[in-house]
Amino acid sequence: xxxxxxxxxxxxxxxxxxxxxxxxxxxxxxxxxxxxxxxxxxxxxxxxxxxxxxxxxxxxxxxxxxxxxxxxxxxxxxxxxxxxxxxxxxxxxxxxxxxxxxxxxxxxxxxxxxxxxxxxxxxxxxxxxxxxxxxxxxxxxxxxxxxxxxxxxxxxxxxxxxxxxxxxxxxxxxxxxxxxxxxxxxxxxxxxxxxxxxxxxxxxxxxxxxxxxxxxxxxxxxxxxxxxxxxxxxxxxxxxxxxxxxxxxxxxxxxxxxxxxxxxxxxxxxxxxxxxxxxxxxxxxxxxxxxxxxxxxxxxxxxxxxxxxxxxxxxxxxxxxxxxxxxxxxxxxxxxxxxxxxxxxxxxxxxxxxxxxxxxxxxxxxxxxxxxxxxxxxxxxxxxxxxxxxxxxxxxxxxxxxxxxxxxxxxxxxxxxxxxxxxxxxxxxxxxxxxxxxxxxxxxxxxxxxxxxxxxxxxxxxxxxxxxxxxxxxxxxxxxxxxxxxxxxxxxxxxxxxxxxxxxxxxxxxx
Ligand code: BG6
Numbered sequence: 001x002x003x004x005x006x007x008x009x010x011x012x013x014x015x016x017x018x019x020x021x022x023x024x025x026x027x028x029x030x031x032x033x034x035x036x037x038x039x040x041x042x043x044x045x046x047x048x049x050x051x052x053x054x055x056x057x058x059x060x061x062x063x064x065x066x067x068x069x070x071x072x073x074x075x076x077x078x079x080x081x082x083x084x085x086x087x088x089x090x091x092x093x094x095x096x097x098x099x100x101x102x103x104x105x106x107x108x109x110x111x112x113x114x115x116x117x118x119x120x121x122x123x124x125x126x127x128x129x130x131x132x133x134x135x136x137x138x139x140x141x142x143x144x145x146x147x148x149x150x151x152x153x154x155x156x157x158x159x160x161x162x163x164x165x166x167x168x169x170x171x172x173x174x175x176x177x178x179x180x181x182x183x184x185x186x187x188x189x190x191x192x193x194x195x196x197x198x199x200x201x202x203x204x205x206x207x208x209x210x211x212x213x214x215x216x217x218x219x220x221x222x223x224x225x226x227x228x229x230x231x232x233x234x235x236x237x238x239x240x241x242x243x244x245x246x247x248x249x250x251x252x253x254x255x256x257x258x259x260x261x262x263x264x265x266x267x268x269x270x271x272x273x274x275x276x277x278x279x280x281x282x283x284x285x286x287x288x289x290x291x292x293x294x295x296x297x298x299x300x301x302x303x304x305x306x307x308x309x310x311x312x313x314x315x316x317x318x319x320x321x322x323x324x325x326x327x328x329x330x331x332x333x334x335x336x337x338x339x340x341x342x343x344x345x346x347x348x349x350x351x352x353x354x355x356x357x358x359x360x361x362x363x364x365x366x367x368x369x370x371x372x373x374x375x376x377x378x379x380x381x382x383x384x385x386x387x388x389x390x391x392x393x394x395x396x397x398x399x400x401x402x403x404x405x406x407x408x409x410x411x412x413x414x415x416x417x418x419x420x421x422x423x424x425x426x427x428x429x430x431x432x433x434x435x436x437x438x439x440x441x442x443x444x445x446x447x448x449x450x451x452x453x454x455x456x457x458x459x460x461x462x463x464x465x466x467x468x469x470x471x472x473x474x475x476x477x478x479x480x481x482x483x484x485x486x487x488x489x490x491x492x493x494x495x496x497x498x499x500x501x502x503x504x505x506x507x508x509x510x511x
Pocket of ligand 1: 239259370
């Protein structure tokens with residue numbers, strides 16, 4: 001199957017959003033020398049500059065602990081962009097971007113930092129002879145989120161006469177429902193919800209947005225998209241990488257907090273939500289929250305049969321021997337942090353009652369793949385002879401988010417020949433071949449949306465709390481039973497025990 005790309009302007013999902021202007025902005029990144037800033041944020045800014053998507057007046061202020069001159073920070077920005085940009089930097093564009101970069105050194109709990117930031121911001125405004133919008137990006141360790149937010153409030157940086165002030169807060173947004181609530185409280189004492197942009201970078205991925213286009217711009221799926229035709233949904237986020245240098249963070253987080261609480265529950269929402277009345281931030285988020293509210297948190301009795309966790313042991317990855325989680329640098333040898341988690345959830349509403357949603361994620365699995373598989377019920381009656389029926393499998397719609405972005409539909413087809421024999425075949429749409437263009441990085445879309453003030457692709461306060469409400473009981477139960485966890489070999493399909501949470505008639509797709 002080949003798809004012809006329709007002109008963007010005709011797509012009702014993006015029309016409107018794209019028309020919101022990006023006003024002149026000063027972006028302040030707290031944690032400006034960290035991994036995220038270097039790998040994602042700075043390259044995203046460069047690519048936006050390259051595409052002419054930044055406002056004409058755009059300034060960047062980097063805030064981080066170490067003392068350094070503006071020039072040195074600019075050189076670091078350049079190096080990060082050269083190393084991590086998805087396109088080869090154009091020297092002219094890079095030079096113009098870096099000319100508008102300043103650096104403010106200091107620790108985030110030091111009051112002087114905020115006065116210095118205020119001075120730089122005022123300086124830019126004076127130069128522009130108008131108040132510029134301000135966007136604060138909290139790309140620090142999560143312990144600093146409340147510290148920075150409070151300080152911005154105390155220094156009056158949460159409002160700016162004649163311009164907009166917004167704040168982007170990175171994940172994780174709390175490590176439990178209680179923490180998320182208390183962080184929301186602190187944030188909303190300083191900012192209004194319309195100023196707050198909680199990032200879940202999955203929402204910025206083209207393919208995640210395409211899920212909505214796929215469901216709501218095509219009439220053919222809606223009649224099937226319910227419990228009458230759908231047997232199960234499997235959402236997989238498998239990674240072949242280990243924890244790399246993130247031991248400090250990861251050992252406190254684990255797979256459930258790191259991927260399921262945010263990214264995977266968002267994917268579930270996109271599959272299960274009702275069509276929103278319009279694609280405005282609140283309409284879309286209202287529908288997602290309704291899905292999360294329809295998921296009853298698992299009870300203590302249900303957890304062992306519907307949630308499981310495991311840890312990777314030693315094995316092979318990319319042809320190399322790799323250590324197990326407990327042998328990774330910085331991980332205590334008795335850690336009970338899960339690197340694999342799988343859940344069975346029920347969305348108890350009219351559309352989905354009785355359809356299991358299976359979610360699984362893990363590090364150091366056989367390959368990297370993020371996909372959603374919607375498995376339809378088998379046909380009610382097979383008219384073929386016993387032999388001919390052997391290859392008949394239920395239809396499956398597979399939406400692959402990465403690495404080979406696209407959609408594939410599994411159908412049964414007759415094998416050519418004199419006999420009536422059936423075999424599964426796939427109708428495929430691949431992003432790469434249909435659109436012949438490279439998708440922008442999630443952060444490019446999200447940074448411009450935040451500059452525009454469009455929060456559709458960001459999580460709202462009640463949404464993030466609803467996500468924690470689902471994960472909290474499982475985390476609490478697991479915390480009470482630390483014990484040694486089941487192990488799976490690095491580079492494998494994951495733990496055999498993962499199938500124990502499924503209904504007997506179901507099994508996981510191969511990774
Ligand atoms: C991050 C997690 O949020 O998402 C990482 O902290 C994970 O552990 C990453 O590797 C996956 O994102 P992506 O975009 O590579 O699928």
